[in-house]
Amino acid sequence: MLELRGLEKTFARGTVNAHTALRQVSLHLQHGEFVTVIGSNGAGKSTLFNAICGTFLCDAGHILLDGKDITFLPEHTRARQIGRVFQDPMKGTAPGMTIEENMALAYTRAHSGPFSMALSKKKFRLFRDALARYEMGLEDRMKTKVGLLSGGQRQVVTLLMCTLVTPRLLLLDEHTAALDPATAEKIMAITNQIVRENNITTMMITHNIRSALTTGSRTIMMDAGQIILDLSGEEREQMTMERLLKMYSEKKKEELDNDRMLLG
Numbered sequence: 575m576l577e578l579r580g581l582e583k584t585f586a587r588g589t590v591n592a593h594t595a596l597r598q599v600s601l602h603l604q605h606g607e608f609v610t611v612i613g614s615n616g617a618g619k620s621t622l623f624n625a626i627c628g629t630f631l632c633d634a635g636h637i638l639l640d641g642k643d644i645t646f647l648p649e650h651t652r653a654r655q656i657g658r659v660f661q662d663p664m665k666g667t668a669p670g671m672t673i674e675e676n677m678a679l680a681y682t683r684a685h686s687g688p689f690s691m692a693l694s695k696k697k698f699r700l701f702r703d704a705l706a707r708y709e710m711g712l713e714d715r716m717k718t719k720v721g722l723l724s725g726g727q728r729q730v731v732t733l734l735m736c737t738l739v740t741p742r743l744l745l746l747d748e749h750t751a752a753l754d755p756a757t758a759e760k761i762m763a764i765t766n767q768i769v770r771e772n773n774i775t776t777m778m779i780t781h782n783i784r785s786a787l788t789t790g791s792r793t794i795m796m797d798a799g800q801i802i803l804d805l806s807g808e809e810r811e812q813m814t815m816e817r818l819l820k821m822y823s824e825k826k827k828e829e830l831d832n833d834r835m836l837l838g
């Protein structure tokens with residue numbers, strides 16, 4: 575379960591470049607809930623993920639994960655419980671290390687034990703079996719340096735690294751956006767399978783409106799650092815892409831009207 579209470583973040587506060595990227599963001603996610611996050615460029619989606627991961631501390635508000643207040647925990651401590659996959663396949667893995675070394679590192683990190691390059695037979699088999707399930711031939715390339723893999727293959731390795739030890743929360747930041755359509759579809763199918771099998775509480779940022787409405791069970795829309803729409807259940811089932819886009823422009827217009835009122 576994730577609970578965000580009144581998160582606020584202003585970058586470069588007190589300067590002419592001051593920019594409020596999060597405004598009173600509150601959100602409650604049930605255990606195992608899969609939420610998609612949409613919103614235009616600069617809406618604050620990645621900033622919200624950064625706030626949850628502890629890349630910076632928020633100016634106000636609280637973050638609770640499984641009932642524990644993590645608001646002031648350092649990023650590396652949160653990383654043991656929160657898995658994150660980025661748009662850029664180059665992020666999230668060490669290119670100079672082999673697939674098995676990367677997986678061993680992630681596994682050890684999640685268990686907070688000392689890192690050992692020496693892999694036990696049991697662990698090797700665990701990694702190999704996990705890779706084999708996705709039929710990309712990666713199980714036969716355990717000793718290949720990750721830097722030599724394609725973007726899609728790297729995203730699978732990153733996804734597995736994040737979920738070998740089930741995280742309390744999985745954050746996907748446009749993790750299929752840099753892939754060709756067929757590979758993106760395959761990575762999405764693998765994502766759904768991993769999330770469902772392990773009942774992982776998940777947030778996924780996407781610019782693909784169709785995918786946002788069909789993946790998971792809830793969709794939130796962000797704009798100018800705020801959550802402006804929260805769809806689930808029947809309301810979400812009946813939502814069409816066209817209506818959602820219309821709602822977005824209506825919300826934007828409302829905002830403009832409010833600004834005009836303030837200015838007037």
Ligand SMILES: Nc1ncnc2c1ncn2[C@@H]1O[C@H](COP(=O)(O)OP(=O)(O)OP(=O)(O)O)[C@@H](O)[C@H]1O
Binds near residue numbers: 586593616617618619
């Ligand atoms: N470290 C930072 N310092 C200053 N400004 C920042 C920082 N991080 C984000 N911002 C600003 O906060 C706003 C929100 O950025 P963010 O990256 O969260 O957008 P986004 O919704 O993820 O957009 P996109 O869809 O383009 O990825 C932007 O105006 C961005 O310039």
Ligand SMILES: [Mg+2]
Binds near residue numbers: 619620621747
């Ligand atoms: Mg972003």
